[in-house]
Amino acid sequence: MSQVTSGYYAPASLRDAISLKKRLRERALIVAGGTAAVQLISKMIAEPEVIISLEKVPLDYVKVQGNVVEIGATTPISRLLEKKDLPNALREAAENIHGLALKDMATVGGNIFTPAPAGDIATALLSLDATLVLRGTRGMRAVPFSKFYRGPLEYNIKADEVLTAIKIRRAPGLSSFLKQTPLRYSGPTIASASVGLDLDKDKKARRVMVAIGGLTTHPYRVKRVERFLTGKRLTSELIEEAAKQLVDDNVDVIEDALASSWYRRVIAQVLFKKILNNFIR
Amino acid sequence: MRIKFKLDGEVVEVDAKHTDTLLKILKDKLGVGAVHFGCGEGTCGACIVLVNGRPRYSCLTLAGYVDGKEVTTVAGLAHDGELSEIQKAFLENDAAQCGYCTPGMILIAKALLDRNPSPSDEEIFDALAGNLCRCTGYVPIINAIKSLSKKR
Ligand SMILES: Cc1cc2nc3c(=O)[nH]c(=O)nc-3n(C[C@@H](O)[C@@H](O)[C@H](O)COP(=O)(O)OP(=O)(O)OC[C@H]3O[C@@H](n4cnc5c(N)ncnc54)[C@H](O)[C@@H]3O)c2cc1C
Ligand code: FES
């Protein structure tokens, strides 16, 4: 490849995709499923000279080996539902992305880059302590997902890197994702919560991962609540106590025509309590 | 750029910009009537087509994506003037009134039944969640799909 002219490129290999991205950087837009990226173009938010479509790059796969789950970045949501042995939270997040066309188009990797009200899959993956695999011209890098968001639309990814896979090692024994939407079967996420939990033999919380989505541009882990719960026996009183500290006063919660920031905070707490109470039932 | 694909069984070739959507090409360049423009942002489902048998919003698909692939619109389901089973079921159940949502509804119904010949109510509701209908109240559409469901 010498001169890259403006156009639509669908490289067949990851190497070609990465070398294109390295050469073009901000002049190129990566498109996976297109459900968010194409809107950037049609609404004239982005005017890329070059489209790098990942449609032919072989990253559409789900592998389960021992206690490691690996998901290729361009795996569509519908593929997740064909697998029976995925962590519960991930399955629940996938099931609740409604509509057959959206499930078939939207990719797992694309969901990680799409701001609220999207990010359901990302919220579930955060609570499963996932790791992101990024590949650039200088090689491969693994980033804990909890360290990937640096600010609104700012990611821990370099201009020549592509997200290639998401790995979940030692998925928690219990996990669950819940979200609130304005309609039963569709509509944007108002708030979501996802929790991963391991209990020891005395029913005390050994490992807790709590993620909240829909309140801010990207989902986030609530370490304070995780620390609060760790080592304790979960009771409904304790869960109530934890929920009170769930959304810090400092968090700048989204307020829009759909819901006030107050409502989003309350709903996040309700969902969080529901999940934990279901675990101990 | 020049793209070439099969549209309802016939090979077509057309010029497109790398940022053109498939919907734009189908409507503006090829004059396809069996695809509707509703919202342009993935919420109404009027623009749905099948690409290699799988449903896609054509408003969220770039034209370059279909190069070398097969695109099916609702018109492509009929053969030799004979409507397909799904189209007949929609007619018999009064599942189309103004018809704006109908191409997308029928194609989603086909995609669902191809994958899952006896969907539960819950599975039908979920599959149709991305398709809006402003006329029928959905019940006739759901009945049309159920009438084709195996086992029932
Ligand atoms: C009608 C509708 C309903 C929706 N409902 C929901 C919902 O209920 N829940 C929800 O969570 N989301 C929802 N979404 C948001 C939906 O866009 C995302 O869920 C989807 O997962 C994005 O994936 P994609 O493959 O389409 O991404 P694309 O649009 O292809 O890409 C999105 C962004 O990510 C970048 N990107 C993609 N893949 C990679 C990669 N491998 N490496 C580097 N960069 C990459 C692209 O450059 C782009 O900037 C909805 C969207 C629509 C249109
Ligand atoms: S026009 Fe594509 S979904 Fe409405």
Ligand code: FES
């Ligand atoms: S029949 Fe009119 S929108 Fe559905």
